[in-house]
Structure formats: C-alpha cells, structure tokens
Amino acid sequence: MKVAILILNWNGKSDTLRCLESLSTSTHPGFQVYVLDNGSKVSEIEEIEKHWRQLGAVPPGRFTRSPVNLGFAGGMNALAQQALSDPQFKPDLILLLNNDTLPDSRFLEPLIQAATRFPSYGVFGSVVVTPDRPGEETHEPISTGWLNLWTGSTPFTHEVSDQDLAPCEFVHGCSFCVRADLWKSLGGLDEDYFAYYEESDFCRRAYVAGSGIAVVRASQILHEGSVSVNRFSGLQEFFMMRNRILFIRKNSAWFQKLIAFPYSVFVYGLKRSARAILYRQFSALKGVLLGLWFGFLGRKVDGVLVSGLFSKRRAA
Secondary structure (H helix, E strand, C coil), X not given: CCEEEEEEECCCHHXXXXXXXXXXXXXXXXXXXXXXXXXXXXXXHHHHHHHHHHCCCCCCCEEEEECCCCHHHHHHHHHHHHHHCCCCCCCCEXXXXXXXXXXXXCCHHXXXXXXXXXXXXXXXXXXXXXCCCCCCCCCCCECCECXXXXXXXXXXXCCCCCCCEEECCECCCCEEEEEHHHHHHHCCCXXXXXXXXXXXXXXXXXXXXXXXXXXXXXXXEEECCCCCCCCCCHHHHHHHHHHHHHHHHHHXXXXXXXXHHHHHHHHHHHHHHHHHHHCCCHHHHHHHHHHHHHHHHCCCCCHHHHHHHCCCCCCC
C-alpha cells in the first residue's frame, strides 16, 4: 500500500526538521511526504526541502507554501488534495502527522498491515508516547479515544490494549491514518473547526458512515505535545471551548444537547475559567469566554482573525 504522509509547518522549522529526519529512516519504501508551510511569518519551506534532500531519503517529497494560515483542517485538506491528485503517486492511505512527532523507523508497517487485514476499518491511529521531561510527572501513553456526545468530552484511554487492533471512537490526531477512498467520500476534515476537534468530528462522521476506527498497538510514535501552543494559552482555550460547542452542535442529538450545552458552560467552562483566574492567566480566561461566544454564535474563524485575537504561536 502507498501512503501519503502530510505534515504542516507553522513557524516550527526545527520541529519539522527533526520529524523529517525520523521519517527518513522508515523501512517502508512506499510512502511520499507532502509538506506545507502554513503561513509562517517568514517562509521556511525552502530550508525544509533542502534539508530533506540532504538526508538522501528515497521519496523526493513535495514541498509547498501557503501565504496565509489555513488552520490545521484547511492545511491538511490542501495537502490531501495535492496528494490525491498527484499523477506520479496514487496513495491508498492518507496519514496526517504532526510536525512535533518523532516516528520510529517501523511505525508505518503496522498501520499498513492493519489496513490490509481489516478492510472494514477506515481510520487507524498509533499509540502516542510523550517523552518525560526533567521535573515533570511521568506521562502515560495515549491510546484509544472516546466521544461523549452528552458532554462534548473526548477522553483518551491511557492503558494500551493487549489486542493488536483496539477498536475505539476516535484516534489521536498527531498520527491519523485514513483510507484514501474514505477521506474522499467524507470530504476531508471539516474546516469550520480550523484547529482542534477536527479529527474527533471526522471519526464521528466515519463511524456514522459505517467505518471501523482503531488504534494499532504495534505502531507507536513519540509526540512532544502542543509545541506551537502554550499548554495553558488563550489560543488553545479559545479553540477547545469554541470547538467543543461546535462539535456538539454538529454531532449531538437534540436531547443530548439539552445536557451537553449546560455542561460545557457551567462545568467545563467554569472549571477552565477558575483555573485561569487562580493562575492569573487572563489571556486563557479571555480564550474561554471568547470561545463560548464564538461557539454559540457559530462564528467562523480564519488565520487573520485568530492573529488579531491572540498573538501566541499556533501550528496549525
């Protein structure tokens, strides 16, 4: 099976270079890399492409730039369209890969084997491992994801299943593998989200369409976390709040919304606001409140608007 690996870069050249260095060691020959510089302040795509060539990797790669930030969803859709229309490479699988991941040389093979063995499954994810940092608590691996349409929550299981293929309701977006025909039939990611929750929404639509979703135990990947967003930033709080409301609006039944909306405001929203106040993170408080406002009004966002609201770095 041929795999198109899609990577977005947004003011994160050093992370992207490390990711590509890891990818260049892959033992699977049938992949092609597509990289988009997603509106970085200064174009970094030339240096990224040059570095890939210097690595001597077999796949030549495709490197392009967008003058504006298309968001994670828009950027990945643009790359997927490029891959699917590439006359020299017709992929069977589309793999969305965060630029702050470090895939090992054999992470692709288990995903491909699972896609071959289980034709009723259309979405596959890797077990995500976050490296420990000095002075921080040990991070448990991230495995299967579950969608709670009564609250809008999207929790992960931290226990790795002993099954080769662990069925679930969604997989982590940092290593998100989809059959090309399923991607095309669902129209890719929903760009209304811009960033965050788009993989949850895609998996929900895939499930409704009858596709299986699972984490492949043998495929593991190191993830540095949200390197392009501060762990407790206004921008992240904004998108997590706004898109939680948006996800509920798009996917929950009317009777579930009677609980999900109040829960999001009076439990999740108040909890995040209290934390922001406690730690004197007023940008985060602004993010929560604006997220509620934009979510319930159904306001769309783009890179220009986001830059106007928050000045923090965001990789989309």
